[in-house]
Amino acid sequence: MINHLKYFNKKYAGRYFFLLLALIILFIIRPFLEQFFHSGFILDVVLTFVLISGVYAACKNRSNLISSIVVAFLSFGTWWGTYFSKHAFLEGLGAVMGIIFFFHIALTILIDIFRSKEASIEVILGACCTYFLIGFGWGFIYRLTDFITPGSFQITTSDSITFSDYAYFSFVTLTTLGYGDITPLTRTTQMLAVFEAAIGQFYLAILIAGLVGTYISRNSQNSGS
Numbered sequence: 001m002i003n004h005l006k007y008f009n010k011k012y013a014g015r016y017f018f019l020l021l022a023l024i025i026l027f028i029i030r031p032f033l034e035q036f037f038h039s040g041f042i043l044d045v046v047l048t049f050v051l052i053s054g055v056y057a058a059c060k061n062r063s064n065l066i067s068s069i070v071v072a073f074l075s076f077g078t079w080w081g082t083y084f085s086k087h088a089f090l091e092g093l094g095a096v097m098g099i100i101f102f103f104h105i106a107l108t109i110l111i112d113i114f115r116s117k118e119a120s121i122e123v124i125l126g127a128c129c130t131y132f133l134i135g136f137g138w139g140f141i142y143r144l145t146d147f148i149t150p151g152s153f154q155i156t157t158s159d160s161i162t163f164s165d166y167a168y169f170s171f172v173t174l175t176t177l178g179y180g181d182i183t184p185l186t187r188t189t190q191m192l193a194v195f196e197a198a199i200g201q202f203y204l205a206i207l208i209a210g211l212v213g214t215y216i217s218r219n220s221q222n223s224g225s
Contacts, residue, residue, distance in 0.1 A: 015057045016109070016125040022046070022053040023132040027171075031164065043163060044079050051076055054105040057129065064108045075101045088147075095144035102137030106130045113211075124211050131203060135174045138196050139167035145189055152189045155182045169193075174200035 026046045033042045051072040058068040075097040082090050109126045116123045143166045146152040153169070155161050161182075169182040173193045184190045 014122075015059065016122055016129050019050070019053040019057040019105075019129045020125055020132070022050045023129060023136070026050055026136065027132065027167075040082075047079060048076060051101065054101065054133075057126075058105060058108045060112065061108075068105065068108065071097070071101045071104050092144065092147045095140050095147055098140030099137055099144065102133045102140065106133035106137065109133070113207075127207055127211055131174075131200075134196075134199065134203070135171045136167055138174065138192075139163065139170040141192060142166040142170060142189065145186075145192065149186060149188070152184065152186045153182055154185055157181060170196065173197050176201065 026049075030042055030046045055065070055068045055072050058064040075094075078090060078094045078097045082094065106129075109130050113123050113126050113130075140163075142153070143163055146161065146166070153161055153165075155165060165182060172179055172182075173196050176197050184193050
């Protein structure tokens with residue numbers, strides 16, 4: 001039984017690394033690629049990479065794997081379906097599926113983190129993935145809010161606002177940078193921004209700091225012994 005568990009953990013080792021890599025590509029590398037290719041196409045390609053990596057990250061548990069595959073399949077169909085139909089309903093549905101997928105994977109990873117008995121590198125990578133997932137998930141929340149109530153945001157750099165802008169505003173809010181180039185105009189978006197900023201601070205101060213501190217303390221004890 002012990003050997004089976006060791007094989008199982010080894011078999012799925014690195015699943016958070018691939019997801020983190022996909023999220024970093026979505027966060028950093030994608031904007032550079034959009035200078036040479038159609039921005040919407042690049043976004044959907046990278047999001048597909050995130051879908052696959054997210055399903056792999058949830059593969060340790062069978063029930064989570066099945067639910068993640070279903071959500072990822074629906075998200076994939078919705079996002080790529082806009083190339084065949086320009087119906088506004090698909091845009092709104094795509095935002096809903098983005099919210100469901102990103103927060104579903106985030107919750108799955110968080111549960112796995114809390115069930116872990118030690119603060120390993122894999123667990124810390126999972127916590128980092130969750131932080132990025134929260135940021136992008138909130139970006140889809142802002143996208144859906146602006147879809148339901150047009151004009152919920154004011155942007156100073158251009159007349160139109162894209163998902164990149166929603167994601168940018170989300171992470172600026174999550175990290176409490178607050179540049180002010182994108183402003184929430186409605187009560188709903190203002191309260192969502194405040195709530196996200198609070199979540200970001202609590203997450204970094206409690207979970208990430210706690211995991212890193214535990215990992216360093218454990219390594220120090222192992223070195224001392």
